[in-house]
Amino acid sequence: MREQLIFEHSRAGRSAEAQYPLAAVADGVPEHLRRRSAPLLPEVSELQAVRHFTRLSQLNFSIDTHFYPLGSCTMKYNPRACNQYAMLPGFLGRHPLAPESTGQGILQCLHELQEMLKEVTGMRGVSLTPMAGAQGEFAGVAMIRAYHRARGDLARTVIIVPDAAHGTNPATATMCGCTVKEIPSLANGDIDLDALRSAVGPQTAGIMLTNPSTLGVFERRIGEVAEIVHDAGGLLYYDGANLNAILGKVRPGDMGFDVIHMNLHKTFSTPHGGGGPGSGAVGVSERLLPFMPMPIVGYDGQAYRWLDENDLPQTIGRLSAFMGNTGVLLRAYVYMRMLGREGMHRVSEFATLNANYLMTKLVEAGFELAYPGRRAGHEFIVTLRREARDYGTTAMDFAKRLLDYGFHAPTTYFPLLVPECLLIEPTETESKEELDAFVAAMVAIREEAQTDPAKLKGAPYTLPVRRLDDVRAAKQLDIAWKAA
Amino acid sequence: MPFIPHTADDIRDMLTAIGARDTEALFDEIPAGLRARALDAIPPALSEMEVGRLMSARAGADGQPLNFIGAGAYEHHVPAAVWAIVTRGEFYSAYTPYQAEASQGTLQLLYEFQSMMASLTGMAASNASLYDGATALGEACLMAVRAHRKSKSQRILVPAAVNPAYRDVLQAVAGGQNLAFELLPYDPRGGTTTTASLEKYRGEDITALVVQQPNFFGSLEDVDALTDWAHEAGMLVIAVVNPVSLAVLKPPGEWGTTGADIVCGEGQPLGVPLSSGGPYFGFMTTRMEHVRQMPGRIVGRTVDLDGKPGFTLTLQAREQHIRRSKATSNICTNQGLLVTAATIYMSLVGPRGLAQVASTCVQRSAVLVAALARVPGVRVAFDGPRFHEAVLLLDRPVRGVLEALAARGIVGGCDISRDYPSLGNALLVCATETRTLQDIETYARALTDVMQSAAAA
16 A cells, blocks of 8 residues: 655656756856755656656545544535636636736635625624634734724733633734633533633733634623623634534624634635645624735725725735635635525534534434533534543544544544543535444444454554554654655 | 535434424524524525636636736746646545544655755755745744744844845734844845845844845845855844745755755745635745744654554644644644645656756746847846846836736736835836747837837826
């Protein structure tokens, strides 16, 4: 199953000669600025390259090949039409700095996307520029800081996050020059309002929340949370990681949030690409409109154009050299047009139906929930602490064995506060048969854990490699190939 | 229901299993007052055929003009094989390789990418990508502050000849952590940064000097002199480079006596289409001694339980999902799919092909500059060696000239007059290997017409 490194296929003098100019050229680069030895790039034929990378692709699990219930990541089907229509020559060949007169078609798509995202979130303004969820978070917290600064409220530098928050939340606060205060969750998964009341004060810049939370449950007292934070002079940030659970049902703007980011690569089905590109568009309430990141598409009834610093002098600035991950935005646009008005709420309905069904079936099969008695949002948490205690098998062992059964593992060991947890998010695009097969696999693996726990410890067996030595990877660091 | 597989029977059976009356009942924990009204501003659904017609009409309206802009995004030939493989579902629809055993394809590819970028830049360690070139420079500055423990100032020198969009992004992404960026002037004759402009900082605590090669004007900086000067003065050197240029230009690892410390840049020229501005990817490489200060994913080679080689994410203790507020960066998802394109691109062209591309770019842009400089009312702003861009000075405002050219199907360059007011009417033009001599001739003739017509004046 192993595929050699591309460098091992390399032979001096070979290359894909159809792909570059062959004529000898004198470029006139002065000797002292010139490269002296060739870089270590492979020398392979076009077929060798195609075969190598095709074979590598076959070593991956993906949505197109496997059920991929990775919690908090919304691994739903990525319709092929979105890719095809985002890669039309007129969009693909366009230079980002070409005159706006030559880009009215794409600007219209982006403007309509802004408007549709405003509608589904209940926010007053949208900027599409952040290139990932974490950059959307950065934009959001930077806007919160800019808002307080513009009011001369310079002491507000503390960002409150629940202990269950995604790691990007506290990391983002730090990048924006804020400090972080964590507050605990209650046993039922809700925020501890007393802890929140004592955490807020004249230094509170804002709070970062996900709803449904990373624990998979809807924060029922969101109205009170908003009131406490607003009364203390802070703003509310909505981490849109879990927007798939409430699309068309509840709008963050109506919950009292001042700023949100949306992961278009989750809710709006743009591809995850093996780790990006994502897109973290931000939406804002009235009071943050002047601070939005640039550029934004404006429309005066005649023509579309990029708004810039002259239009929004208080902007937090630019977060990319051009205008963010434009091609990802086009994919999200096509997806939203195909869902239409009537399709938005179906996303959350069926994502929630699938999650609650899968949760019910796993409970019937004897698995333990971290937050029993609650409705699942679009995801839920199983804790395998009983299995760990009784059989000595960890959540990681179950995860690795699931791979042998043909399922990508759920998210493991997040949120950090639940022991031996699996965060399971089936999404709306999976069929009942697939969910039933997943339950059957979990049951079979637990039987193996009872009778032969070593079998789990050694998993996986059927993949290109068995369990990898992560400690060695970090200690004997080998991160670049060198010619022998 | 588009993309939803449930039959009426499925829905009934699933609700029965859950013990819910209908799907609405699944939302009963949400307070009634928060429920959304109908989303009237969203248009009704379109079929794939209908949305295809809509998008084709809009893409068609934007046409396919002849492009002579660079300014940080470059039109190169992208082999057909690149995107045919990139859009395979196994790459396209996978996620971050959290389960290494089920992601060996992506992981091995990233290891190969890191190897190629390390060699191309002459450094020991590469990460698996950042968002784009501009944010990569922002992350590089933040990294320099962490890596240069003796420097306390957080002051970074940034030449005015660095891409102005990058300088804007620097302020936005690193300004919040109180980094101070000080602008270095360029030499008005050569369009480059001179060590003379650095002398006033001698003896001061400066964390790092940024050097862009080629710089925003397309001019080649004296990278050896700048690197040695900065190192003697106790600063780190952050190189911002075009990866295609490195096939012919000296890699940052060999700049001056000891080489640059952190290298970053825009990866788009390596197999990524212009795509109206993105998605692209940023890259970053560094010395091995600084690897633990580097942000972003890093893939390492290791062995499995049977001792067979395999690949996994490593040094994760730097990252937000472990270190939270103490992480090197908040970056999580990066630009994996674009790195896939770049790795396939570099494998197809190889060292010889990349050098041919780079040299042809230099040659074609020289032809372009010579042809345009012959047009009355046009002259070249700077002398000295260049890569594939140049600044031209016009005898009238650039904007009107560009609009007139656009009407003739030519995107004639980037108006940089607003970013560099002291240059006057300044136009940044570029030619890569994709512009033929015929294309250049077409542009020169169109520009002659435009400059002669009173309408543009």
